[in-house]
Amino acid sequence: MRMKRLKKRFGGQTLLEVLLALGLLAAIATAGISLSLRYIDALARANDFKTVSAVSQEGFEAVESIARGSWETLTQGTYGLNKGSIWALQAEPDIVDGRFTRTLEVADVNRDSSCQITAGDGVVDPETKQVTLTIEWTTSGRDLSASASKYFSNWSNDPDDLCASTEAGNLIINVDGAVLDNTKKQVEGIVLENTSSVDVTIDELTIAWIKCELATPCVNPEDYTSPGNTFSIKINASDVWHSSNGIGSPTGVQPSGTTIDIVDVVIPANTTYPLDRIRFDSKLDGSQFTITATMGDASQTEVTTDSFLP
Amino acid sequence: MKQRHAQKKGFTLVETIEYIGILAILMIPLTALVWTFLGDQVQQSRRSEVTDGGTFALATISETTRSAASISANTVYDTHPGSLEVDDDGTTVVFDTYERTVTQGSQDITIRTLRMTEGASPAVDLTSDDVTVDNFTITDLSPTGATTIEITLQLSSANPSNNKTYYAQNSWTTTITLRR
Numbered sequence: 001m002r003m004k005r006l007k008k009r010f011g012g013q014t015l016l017e018v019l020l021a022l023g024l025l026a027a028i029a030t031a032g033i034s035l036s037l038r039y040i041d042a043l044a045r046a047n048d049f050k051t052v053s054a055v056s057q058e059g060f061e062a063v064e065s066i067a068r069g070s071w072e073t074l075t076q077g078t079y080g081l082n083k084g085s086i087w088a089l090q091a092e093p094d095i096v097d098g099r100f101t102r103t104l105e106v107a108d109v110n111r112d113s114s115c116q117i118t119a120g121d122g123v124v125d126p127e128t129k130q131v132t133l134t135i136e137w138t139t140s141g142r143d144l145s146a147s148a149s150k151y152f153s154n155w156s157n158d159p160d161d162l163c164a165s166t167e168a169g170n171l172i173i174n175v176d177g178a179v180l181d182n183t184k185k186q187v188e189g190i191v192l193e194n195t196s197s198v199d200v201t202i203d204e205l206t207i208a209w210i211k212c213e214l215a216t217p218c219v220n221p222e223d224y225t226s227p228g229n230t231f232s233i234k235i236n237a238s239d240v241w242h243s244s245n246g247i248g249s250p251t252g253v254q255p256s257g258t259t260i261d262i263v264d265v266v267i268p269a270n271t272t273y274p275l276d277r278i279r280f281d282s283k284l285d286g287s288q289f290t291i292t293a294t295m296g297d298a299s300q301t302e303v304t305t306d307s308f309l310p
Numbered sequence: 311m312k313q314r315h316a317q318k319k320g321f322t323l324v325e326t327i328e329y330i331g332i333l334a335i336l337m338i339p340l341t342a343l344v345w346t347f348l349g350d351q352v353q354q355s356r357r358s359e360v361t362d363g364g365t366f367a368l369a370t371i372s373e374t375t376r377s378a379a380s381i382s383a384n385t386v387y388d389t390h391p392g393s394l395e396v397d398d399d400g401t402t403v404v405f406d407t408y409e410r411t412v413t414q415g416s417q418d419i420t421i422r423t424l425r426m427t428e429g430a431s432p433a434v435d436l437t438s439d440d441v442t443v444d445n446f447t448i449t450d451l452s453p454t455g456a457t458t459i460e461i462t463l464q465l466s467s468a469n470p471s472n473n474k475t476y477y478a479q480n481s482w483t484t485t486i487t488l489r490r
Contacts, residue, residue: 050361054482054484061458061487064456064489065458068453068456069454069455069458083451086452087451087453087458087485156455
Protein backbone atom coordinates (compact mmCIF):
# COMPACT_ATOMS: atom_id res chain seq x y z
CA MET A 1 0.00 0.00 0.00
CA ARG A 2 2.80 2.39 1.01
CA MET A 3 4.89 1.38 -2.04
CA LYS A 4 1.95 1.97 -4.30
CA ARG A 5 1.53 5.48 -2.92
CA LEU A 6 5.25 6.27 -3.34
CA LYS A 7 5.23 4.92 -6.89
CA LYS A 8 2.32 7.14 -7.73
CA ARG A 9 3.99 10.23 -6.29
CA PHE A 10 7.49 9.73 -7.79
CA GLY A 11 6.53 7.99 -11.02
CA GLY A 12 8.60 8.86 -14.28
CA GLN A 13 7.32 11.02 -17.18
CA THR A 14 3.97 10.19 -18.56
CA LEU A 15 3.59 9.31 -22.24
CA LEU A 16 2.05 12.74 -22.79
CA GLU A 17 5.14 14.45 -21.32
CA VAL A 18 7.47 12.37 -23.50
CA LEU A 19 5.42 13.16 -26.59
CA LEU A 20 5.38 16.85 -25.70
CA ALA A 21 9.17 16.86 -25.24
CA LEU A 22 9.69 15.07 -28.54
CA GLY A 23 7.30 17.48 -30.25
CA LEU A 24 9.21 20.47 -28.87
CA LEU A 25 12.49 18.92 -29.97
CA ALA A 26 11.12 18.30 -33.45
CA ALA A 27 9.82 21.87 -33.70
CA ILE A 28 13.15 23.36 -32.60
CA ALA A 29 15.09 21.05 -34.93
CA THR A 30 12.80 21.88 -37.86
CA ALA A 31 13.17 25.60 -37.24
CA GLY A 32 16.96 25.24 -36.95
CA ILE A 33 17.26 23.22 -40.14
CA SER A 34 14.90 25.54 -41.99
CA LEU A 35 16.94 28.56 -40.85
CA SER A 36 20.18 26.89 -41.96
CA LEU A 37 18.72 26.03 -45.36
CA ARG A 38 17.50 29.59 -45.83
CA TYR A 39 20.94 30.90 -44.87
CA ILE A 40 22.62 28.60 -47.38
CA ASP A 41 20.04 29.53 -50.03
CA ALA A 42 20.56 33.26 -49.41
CA LEU A 43 24.33 32.80 -49.73
CA ALA A 44 23.90 30.92 -53.02
CA ARG A 45 21.55 33.58 -54.37
CA ALA A 46 23.91 36.39 -53.38
CA ASN A 47 26.79 34.66 -55.13
CA ASP A 48 24.66 34.07 -58.21
CA PHE A 49 23.67 37.74 -58.36
CA LYS A 50 27.34 38.71 -58.31
CA THR A 51 27.95 36.38 -61.23
CA VAL A 52 24.90 37.73 -63.06
CA SER A 53 26.23 41.25 -62.65
CA ALA A 54 29.58 40.20 -64.13
CA VAL A 55 27.92 38.31 -67.00
CA SER A 56 25.76 41.37 -67.80
CA GLN A 57 28.74 43.70 -67.73
CA GLU A 58 30.66 41.40 -70.03
CA GLY A 59 27.65 41.27 -72.36
CA PHE A 60 27.36 45.04 -72.65
CA GLU A 61 31.11 45.40 -73.28
CA ALA A 62 30.81 42.74 -76.00
CA VAL A 63 27.95 44.70 -77.60
CA GLU A 64 30.09 47.86 -77.43
CA SER A 65 32.78 45.95 -79.31
CA ILE A 66 30.30 44.76 -81.94
CA ALA A 67 28.78 48.26 -82.26
CA ARG A 68 32.16 49.83 -82.86
CA GLY A 69 33.40 47.09 -85.15
CA SER A 70 30.33 46.55 -87.35
CA TRP A 71 27.40 48.79 -86.48
CA GLU A 72 25.33 47.45 -89.36
CA THR A 73 25.10 44.00 -87.72
CA LEU A 74 23.26 45.54 -84.76
CA THR A 75 19.81 45.21 -86.30
CA GLN A 76 16.50 44.85 -84.48
CA GLY A 77 16.00 41.32 -83.13
CA THR A 78 16.79 38.80 -80.40
CA TYR A 79 20.27 37.31 -80.15
CA GLY A 80 22.90 35.65 -78.03
CA LEU A 81 26.63 36.40 -77.96
CA ASN A 82 29.34 34.32 -79.53
CA LYS A 83 32.97 34.71 -78.55
CA GLY A 84 35.37 33.54 -81.22
CA SER A 85 38.41 35.55 -82.18
CA ILE A 86 36.06 38.54 -81.79
CA TRP A 87 32.63 39.01 -80.23
CA ALA A 88 29.68 38.49 -82.59
CA LEU A 89 25.92 38.10 -82.40
CA GLN A 90 24.34 34.68 -82.81
CA ALA A 91 20.72 33.71 -83.38
CA GLU A 92 20.35 31.68 -80.17
CA PRO A 93 20.90 32.86 -76.58
CA ASP A 94 24.31 31.89 -75.19
CA ILE A 95 24.90 30.01 -71.96
CA VAL A 96 27.62 31.21 -69.58
CA ASP A 97 29.25 28.84 -67.06
CA GLY A 98 26.76 26.17 -68.07
CA ARG A 99 23.84 27.73 -66.21
CA PHE A 100 23.34 31.43 -67.03
CA THR A 101 21.32 31.94 -70.21
CA ARG A 102 22.07 35.33 -71.77
CA THR A 103 19.65 36.92 -74.24
CA LEU A 104 20.10 40.22 -76.07
CA GLU A 105 17.26 42.19 -77.54
CA VAL A 106 18.24 44.92 -79.98
CA ALA A 107 15.54 47.54 -80.59
CA ASP A 108 15.33 50.60 -82.81
CA VAL A 109 15.23 53.99 -81.10
CA ASN A 110 12.92 56.83 -82.12
CA ARG A 111 13.68 60.50 -81.67
CA ASP A 112 11.30 63.46 -81.80
CA SER A 113 11.91 66.75 -83.59
CA SER A 114 13.85 67.99 -80.54
CA CYS A 115 16.14 65.02 -80.88
CA GLN A 116 14.90 63.46 -77.65
CA ILE A 117 14.40 59.72 -77.42
CA THR A 118 10.69 58.99 -77.58
CA ALA A 119 8.57 55.85 -77.40
CA GLY A 120 6.68 55.27 -80.61
CA ASP A 121 6.54 58.80 -82.05
CA GLY A 122 9.21 60.54 -84.06
CA VAL A 123 11.50 58.86 -86.51
CA VAL A 124 13.85 55.92 -86.16
CA ASP A 125 17.39 57.08 -85.45
CA PRO A 126 19.56 54.55 -87.27
CA GLU A 127 22.59 55.70 -85.29
CA THR A 128 21.14 54.64 -81.91
CA LYS A 129 20.00 51.23 -80.64
CA GLN A 130 18.59 50.08 -77.34
CA VAL A 131 20.01 46.79 -76.10
CA THR A 132 18.23 44.88 -73.33
CA LEU A 133 20.21 42.08 -71.78
CA THR A 134 18.38 39.37 -69.86
CA ILE A 135 20.05 36.67 -67.77
CA GLU A 136 18.03 33.64 -66.68
CA TRP A 137 19.25 31.03 -64.21
CA THR A 138 18.12 28.60 -61.52
CA THR A 139 19.06 28.84 -57.83
CA SER A 140 17.91 26.13 -55.39
CA GLY A 141 15.26 24.96 -57.84
CA ARG A 142 13.85 28.45 -58.40
CA ASP A 143 13.89 30.08 -61.84
CA LEU A 144 15.24 33.62 -61.62
CA SER A 145 15.98 36.34 -64.15
CA ALA A 146 17.46 39.82 -64.27
CA SER A 147 17.42 42.42 -67.04
CA ALA A 148 19.29 45.60 -67.82
CA SER A 149 19.03 48.00 -70.72
CA LYS A 150 21.47 50.40 -72.40
CA TYR A 151 21.58 52.73 -75.41
CA PHE A 152 24.38 52.39 -77.96
CA SER A 153 25.40 55.02 -80.51
CA ASN A 154 27.26 54.74 -83.76
CA TRP A 155 30.23 56.92 -82.90
CA SER A 156 32.08 56.08 -86.11
CA ASN A 157 29.83 58.45 -88.08
CA ASP A 158 30.08 62.21 -88.17
CA PRO A 159 28.63 63.35 -84.82
CA ASP A 160 26.44 65.86 -86.70
CA ASP A 161 24.62 62.92 -88.25
CA LEU A 162 23.81 61.33 -84.92
CA CYS A 163 21.28 63.91 -84.01
CA ALA A 164 21.27 67.24 -85.76
CA SER A 165 19.74 69.95 -83.60
CA THR A 166 17.70 71.32 -86.53
CA GLU A 167 16.55 70.13 -89.94
CA ALA A 168 18.23 73.11 -91.51
CA GLY A 169 21.53 71.88 -90.12
CA ASN A 170 21.12 68.78 -92.29
CA LEU A 171 20.27 70.56 -95.55
CA ILE A 172 22.84 71.91 -97.96
CA ILE A 173 21.60 74.14 -100.78
CA ASN A 174 24.40 73.63 -103.26
CA VAL A 175 24.59 76.44 -105.82
CA ASP A 176 28.00 75.49 -107.27
CA GLY A 177 26.37 74.37 -110.51
CA ALA A 178 23.65 77.05 -110.68
CA VAL A 179 23.19 78.73 -114.07
CA LEU A 180 20.73 81.00 -115.88
CA ASP A 181 19.23 79.28 -118.89
CA ASN A 182 19.23 80.75 -122.37
CA THR A 183 16.07 82.77 -121.77
CA LYS A 184 17.81 84.37 -118.77
CA LYS A 185 14.50 83.96 -116.93
CA GLN A 186 15.21 80.67 -115.27
CA VAL A 187 17.78 79.55 -112.66
CA GLU A 188 18.75 75.88 -112.97
CA GLY A 189 21.30 73.47 -111.53
CA ILE A 190 20.77 74.06 -107.81
CA VAL A 191 20.98 70.87 -105.69
CA LEU A 192 19.34 70.20 -102.31
CA GLU A 193 21.33 67.69 -100.22
CA ASN A 194 20.03 66.04 -97.06
CA THR A 195 23.29 64.98 -95.41
CA SER A 196 21.70 63.35 -92.37
CA SER A 197 20.31 59.96 -91.56
CA VAL A 198 16.82 61.36 -90.96
CA ASP A 199 14.29 62.88 -93.38
CA VAL A 200 14.04 66.66 -93.65
CA THR A 201 11.08 68.76 -94.86
CA ILE A 202 11.27 72.05 -96.73
CA ASP A 203 8.20 74.09 -95.84
CA GLU A 204 8.86 77.51 -97.38
CA LEU A 205 11.29 79.17 -99.78
CA THR A 206 12.21 82.83 -99.89
CA ILE A 207 13.79 83.93 -103.17
CA ALA A 208 15.46 87.33 -103.20
CA TRP A 209 17.70 88.88 -105.83
CA ILE A 210 19.58 92.07 -106.52
CA LYS A 211 20.94 93.44 -109.75
CA CYS A 212 23.66 96.06 -110.02
CA GLU A 213 22.13 98.62 -112.35
CA LEU A 214 22.36 102.06 -110.78
CA ALA A 215 26.11 102.48 -110.19
CA THR A 216 29.42 101.20 -111.48
CA PRO A 217 30.47 99.46 -109.43
CA CYS A 218 27.55 99.05 -107.02
CA VAL A 219 28.65 99.88 -103.48
CA ASN A 220 25.59 100.87 -101.49
CA PRO A 221 22.26 99.00 -101.21
CA GLU A 222 20.52 101.75 -103.12
CA ASP A 223 22.75 101.03 -106.11
CA TYR A 224 20.89 97.76 -106.65
CA THR A 225 17.46 96.95 -108.07
CA SER A 226 15.34 93.83 -107.93
CA PRO A 227 13.54 93.67 -111.24
CA GLY A 228 10.86 91.14 -112.19
CA ASN A 229 8.93 88.55 -110.20
CA THR A 230 9.13 84.88 -109.31
CA PHE A 231 6.85 82.82 -111.55
CA SER A 232 7.22 79.18 -110.50
CA ILE A 233 9.46 76.72 -108.56
CA LYS A 234 10.07 73.08 -109.48
CA ILE A 235 11.85 70.55 -107.22
CA ASN A 236 12.64 66.94 -108.10
CA ALA A 237 10.49 67.03 -111.28
CA SER A 238 7.40 68.44 -109.52
CA ASP A 239 6.03 71.96 -109.38
CA VAL A 240 5.98 72.90 -105.71
CA TRP A 241 4.74 76.45 -106.31
CA HIS A 242 3.16 78.05 -109.35
CA SER A 243 1.85 81.58 -109.63
CA SER A 244 -1.15 80.68 -111.77
CA ASN A 245 -2.26 77.08 -111.25
CA GLY A 246 -2.97 77.01 -107.50
CA ILE A 247 0.03 75.00 -106.33
CA GLY A 248 1.33 76.53 -103.10
CA SER A 249 0.68 80.09 -101.98
CA PRO A 250 0.47 83.01 -102.46
CA THR A 251 -0.98 83.04 -105.95
CA GLY A 252 0.25 85.39 -108.63
CA VAL A 253 3.82 86.32 -109.46
CA GLN A 254 5.83 87.43 -106.45
CA PRO A 255 8.48 90.12 -106.08
CA SER A 256 11.95 89.59 -104.64
CA GLY A 257 12.00 88.65 -100.97
CA THR A 258 8.54 87.10 -100.81
CA THR A 259 8.24 84.01 -98.63
CA ILE A 260 6.54 81.33 -100.72
CA ASP A 261 4.70 78.49 -99.00
CA ILE A 262 5.54 75.61 -101.30
CA VAL A 263 4.05 72.13 -101.29
CA ASP A 264 6.13 70.45 -98.55
CA VAL A 265 9.16 68.69 -99.97
CA VAL A 266 10.36 65.75 -97.86
CA ILE A 267 13.93 64.82 -98.73
CA PRO A 268 14.74 61.32 -97.45
CA ALA A 269 17.86 60.63 -95.39
CA ASN A 270 21.14 60.89 -97.30
CA THR A 271 19.33 61.88 -100.51
CA THR A 272 19.88 64.65 -103.02
CA TYR A 273 17.02 66.36 -104.87
CA PRO A 274 17.49 68.77 -107.80
CA LEU A 275 15.93 72.20 -107.50
CA ASP A 276 15.08 71.91 -111.21
CA ARG A 277 14.23 75.51 -111.79
CA ILE A 278 13.13 78.84 -110.39
CA ARG A 279 11.36 80.67 -113.17
CA PHE A 280 10.92 84.47 -113.34
CA ASP A 281 8.82 86.70 -115.52
CA SER A 282 11.78 88.89 -116.51
CA LYS A 283 15.36 88.50 -117.61
CA LEU A 284 17.59 88.47 -114.53
CA ASP A 285 21.08 88.19 -115.97
CA GLY A 286 23.58 90.00 -113.78
CA SER A 287 21.53 89.30 -110.67
CA GLN A 288 22.72 87.69 -107.46
CA PHE A 289 20.23 85.37 -105.76
CA THR A 290 19.70 84.59 -102.08
CA ILE A 291 17.62 81.49 -101.35
CA THR A 292 16.31 80.88 -97.83
CA ALA A 293 14.72 77.52 -96.95
CA THR A 294 12.41 77.31 -93.95
CA MET A 295 12.17 73.74 -92.70
CA GLY A 296 9.41 71.74 -91.07
CA ASP A 297 10.87 72.50 -87.62
CA ALA A 298 10.97 76.26 -88.51
CA SER A 299 14.76 76.27 -88.71
CA GLN A 300 16.26 78.13 -91.66
CA THR A 301 19.23 77.84 -93.96
CA GLU A 302 20.33 80.38 -96.52
CA VAL A 303 22.65 80.50 -99.50
CA THR A 304 23.68 83.27 -101.90
CA THR A 305 24.84 82.74 -105.48
CA ASP A 306 27.43 84.68 -107.41
CA SER A 307 26.06 87.23 -109.82
CA PHE A 308 25.06 85.56 -113.05
CA LEU A 309 27.09 87.42 -115.61
CA PRO A 310 25.21 88.63 -118.67
CA MET B 311 12.65 8.96 8.61
CA LYS B 312 12.53 6.47 5.81
CA GLN B 313 9.29 7.97 4.63
CA ARG B 314 10.74 11.54 4.58
CA HIS B 315 13.82 10.33 2.68
CA ALA B 316 11.62 8.67 0.12
CA GLN B 317 9.56 11.85 -0.28
CA LYS B 318 12.60 14.14 -0.93
CA LYS B 319 14.32 11.70 -3.29
CA GLY B 320 16.31 13.40 -6.19
CA PHE B 321 16.69 12.04 -9.75
CA THR B 322 17.12 8.32 -10.05
CA LEU B 323 20.22 7.02 -11.84
CA VAL B 324 18.07 6.03 -14.81
CA GLU B 325 16.60 9.52 -15.00
CA THR B 326 20.03 11.12 -14.78
CA ILE B 327 21.36 8.88 -17.55
CA GLU B 328 18.28 9.67 -19.57
CA TYR B 329 18.84 13.42 -19.16
CA ILE B 330 22.54 13.13 -20.02
CA GLY B 331 21.61 11.04 -23.06
CA ILE B 332 19.07 13.58 -24.25
CA LEU B 333 21.55 16.39 -23.59
CA ALA B 334 24.19 14.52 -25.57
CA ILE B 335 21.76 13.96 -28.45
CA LEU B 336 20.98 17.67 -28.45
CA MET B 337 24.55 18.85 -27.96
CA ILE B 338 26.17 16.77 -30.68
CA PRO B 339 24.31 18.38 -33.63
CA LEU B 340 24.28 21.76 -31.87
CA THR B 341 28.03 21.68 -31.41
CA ALA B 342 28.46 20.52 -34.98
CA LEU B 343 26.21 23.35 -36.13
CA VAL B 344 28.14 25.97 -34.15
CA TRP B 345 31.41 24.50 -35.37
CA THR B 346 30.22 24.60 -38.97
CA PHE B 347 28.92 28.12 -38.50
CA LEU B 348 32.27 29.31 -37.12
CA GLY B 349 34.08 27.54 -39.94
CA ASP B 350 31.73 29.14 -42.44
CA GLN B 351 32.43 32.54 -40.98
CA VAL B 352 36.16 32.10 -41.51
CA GLN B 353 35.62 30.72 -45.00
CA GLN B 354 33.18 33.50 -45.81
CA SER B 355 35.69 36.05 -44.66
CA ARG B 356 38.34 34.47 -46.92
CA ARG B 357 35.88 34.30 -49.79
CA SER B 358 35.04 37.97 -49.35
CA GLU B 359 38.73 38.85 -49.29
CA VAL B 360 39.21 37.04 -52.60
CA THR B 361 35.99 38.29 -54.21
CA ASP B 362 36.38 41.91 -53.13
CA GLY B 363 40.04 41.90 -54.17
CA GLY B 364 39.21 40.58 -57.62
CA THR B 365 36.26 42.90 -58.10
CA PHE B 366 38.30 45.94 -57.11
CA ALA B 367 41.25 44.97 -59.31
CA LEU B 368 39.04 44.33 -62.35
CA ALA B 369 37.09 47.56 -61.83
CA THR B 370 40.36 49.53 -61.72
CA ILE B 371 41.70 47.82 -64.85
CA SER B 372 38.39 48.22 -66.71
CA GLU B 373 37.96 51.89 -65.86
CA THR B 374 41.53 52.80 -66.85
CA THR B 375 41.53 50.73 -70.02
CA ARG B 376 38.11 51.88 -71.26
CA SER B 377 39.17 55.51 -71.25
CA ALA B 378 42.67 54.84 -72.61
CA ALA B 379 43.71 56.04 -76.05
CA SER B 380 45.29 52.73 -77.07
CA ILE B 381 46.79 49.46 -75.92
CA SER B 382 50.54 49.27 -76.25
CA ALA B 383 52.38 46.66 -78.30
CA ASN B 384 54.22 45.74 -75.08
CA THR B 385 51.09 44.01 -73.80
CA VAL B 386 51.70 40.30 -73.25
CA TYR B 387 48.74 38.32 -74.57
CA ASP B 388 47.49 34.76 -74.14
CA THR B 389 49.78 33.70 -71.32
CA HIS B 390 49.95 33.75 -67.53
CA PRO B 391 51.36 35.90 -66.07
CA GLY B 392 50.21 38.43 -68.66
CA SER B 393 50.86 42.13 -68.76
CA LEU B 394 48.60 44.93 -69.96
CA GLU B 395 50.06 48.27 -71.00
CA VAL B 396 47.75 51.12 -72.01
CA ASP B 397 48.36 54.69 -73.12
CA ASP B 398 46.24 56.99 -71.00
CA ASP B 399 46.62 60.46 -72.57
CA GLY B 400 50.37 60.20 -72.84
CA THR B 401 50.85 58.37 -69.54
CA THR B 402 51.66 54.69 -69.74
CA VAL B 403 49.77 52.53 -67.28
CA VAL B 404 50.94 48.95 -66.76
CA PHE B 405 48.99 46.17 -65.06
CA ASP B 406 51.10 43.10 -64.29
CA THR B 407 51.93 40.66 -61.50
CA TYR B 408 55.03 39.96 -59.42
CA GLU B 409 56.03 37.42 -56.78
CA ARG B 410 56.77 38.41 -53.21
CA THR B 411 57.16 36.79 -49.81
CA VAL B 412 54.76 37.55 -46.99
CA THR B 413 54.58 36.21 -43.45
CA GLN B 414 51.38 34.57 -42.30
CA GLY B 415 51.40 33.46 -38.67
CA SER B 416 54.96 32.23 -38.37
CA GLN B 417 55.24 31.03 -41.96
CA ASP B 418 56.86 32.80 -44.88
CA ILE B 419 54.94 32.16 -48.09
CA THR B 420 55.36 33.31 -51.66
CA ILE B 421 52.35 34.91 -53.28
CA ARG B 422 51.75 36.58 -56.66
CA THR B 423 50.33 40.09 -56.47
CA LEU B 424 48.58 42.17 -59.15
CA ARG B 425 49.90 45.73 -59.40
CA MET B 426 49.41 48.95 -61.35
CA THR B 427 52.25 51.24 -62.42
CA GLU B 428 51.27 54.67 -63.67
CA GLY B 429 54.02 56.50 -65.54
CA ALA B 430 57.08 57.00 -63.34
CA SER B 431 55.08 56.67 -60.11
CA PRO B 432 55.79 53.75 -57.80
CA ALA B 433 53.71 50.62 -58.44
CA VAL B 434 50.53 50.19 -56.41
CA ASP B 435 49.37 46.72 -55.37
CA LEU B 436 45.80 45.91 -56.40
CA THR B 437 45.51 42.69 -54.41
CA SER B 438 46.19 42.17 -50.69
CA ASP B 439 48.69 40.02 -48.77
CA ASP B 440 45.94 37.47 -48.13
CA VAL B 441 45.38 36.49 -51.75
CA THR B 442 47.52 35.23 -54.58
CA VAL B 443 47.00 35.55 -58.33
CA ASP B 444 46.61 32.14 -59.97
CA ASN B 445 45.84 33.47 -63.42
CA PHE B 446 46.13 36.85 -65.13
CA THR B 447 45.72 36.43 -68.88
CA ILE B 448 44.90 39.02 -71.54
CA THR B 449 43.31 38.01 -74.84
CA ASP B 450 42.93 40.27 -77.88
CA LEU B 451 39.32 40.26 -79.18
CA SER B 452 39.57 43.41 -81.29
CA PRO B 453 37.38 43.57 -84.37
CA THR B 454 38.30 45.90 -87.24
CA GLY B 455 37.63 49.43 -86.11
CA ALA B 456 37.63 48.83 -82.37
CA THR B 457 39.96 47.72 -79.58
CA THR B 458 38.60 44.99 -77.33
CA ILE B 459 40.42 42.78 -74.85
CA GLU B 460 39.37 40.02 -72.51
CA ILE B 461 40.89 39.65 -69.06
CA THR B 462 40.85 36.37 -67.17
CA LEU B 463 41.69 36.72 -63.51
CA GLN B 464 41.77 33.99 -60.88
CA LEU B 465 42.58 34.66 -57.25
CA SER B 466 42.83 32.30 -54.31
CA SER B 467 43.42 32.84 -50.61
CA ALA B 468 46.99 32.51 -49.40
CA ASN B 469 46.74 29.21 -47.51
CA PRO B 470 50.16 27.81 -46.57
CA SER B 471 48.78 25.04 -44.36
CA ASN B 472 46.33 23.89 -47.05
CA ASN B 473 43.58 24.10 -44.47
CA LYS B 474 40.18 23.63 -46.10
CA THR B 475 38.68 26.28 -43.81
CA TYR B 476 41.05 28.92 -45.11
CA TYR B 477 40.61 27.99 -48.76
CA ALA B 478 38.79 30.31 -51.14
CA GLN B 479 39.10 30.80 -54.88
CA ASN B 480 37.28 32.85 -57.49
CA SER B 481 37.78 33.59 -61.15
CA TRP B 482 36.45 36.27 -63.49
CA THR B 483 36.41 36.76 -67.21
CA THR B 484 35.58 40.24 -68.41
CA THR B 485 35.61 42.10 -71.69
CA ILE B 486 36.77 45.69 -72.09
CA THR B 487 36.22 47.84 -75.19
CA LEU B 488 38.13 51.09 -75.52
CA ARG B 489 35.82 54.07 -75.92
CA ARG B 490 38.10 56.16 -78.11
